[in-house]
Amino acid sequence: MxxxxxxxxxxxxxxxxxxxxxxxxxxxxxxxxxxxxxxxLDVQTGYMENAMGGATTLTTPQDEVETLMQQVADEHGLELKHEMGLAPSTTPVVEVQVQEQDHLSQRLAALRNK
Known part of the structure; x- marks a missing residue:
């Protein structure tokens, strides 16, 4: 910085x-x-935001997420199905995110080598 x-x-x-x-x-x-x-600066900021977002996603306990989802569902009169874990995975989105992060990492490395 x-x-x-x-x-x-x-x-x-x-x-x-x-x-x-x-x-x-x-x-x-x-x-x-x-x-x-x-x-x-945009590249560096994007890289840091992705890194921080990934870190907070990984550190949020699953039970807190489920409790929050149930609370929101109750507030809106919705029924939360317990079979949500059986929903299809979104692997292609993850692959796209990894490719974008790889591209950003390459740009950051190029900037550091200047």
């Missing part, structure tokens, strides 16, 4: 200089660099 902060500070200084000189080429280059850094 410190690296991102220092990079952004450099870009802002570059923007100030470009705006003072009103050099369109320099302004364009600085804006391109700024946009690239925001894309890098």
């Amino acid at each position: 410190r690296k991102v902060t220092s990079s952004m500070a450099g870009v802002v200084k570059g923007m100030d200089k470009a705006m003072e000189s009103m050099n369109l080429e320099q302004i364009s280059l600085v804006m391109d660099k700024f946009e690239g850094q925001f894309e890098d």
Whole structure:
């Protein structure tokens, strides 16, 4: 995060200089660099959100999840079937998420190697 902060500070200084000189080429280059850094930040943020989301999903006790589901069902007058465990698995969605995370991991590794 410190690296991102220092990079952004450099870009802002570059923007100030470009705006003072009103050099369109320099302004364009600085804006391109700024946009690239925001894309890098989006990748890093997405990676962290996925990692944190996965960690919290794995640490939530099953009985708390079932209790919450029953509470919501009771509030809305719904009947919660105990056969929900027999529902088909959503493996393809998990595979897509893994592929997306692999792609993000590759982008993050490429950013770190810069």
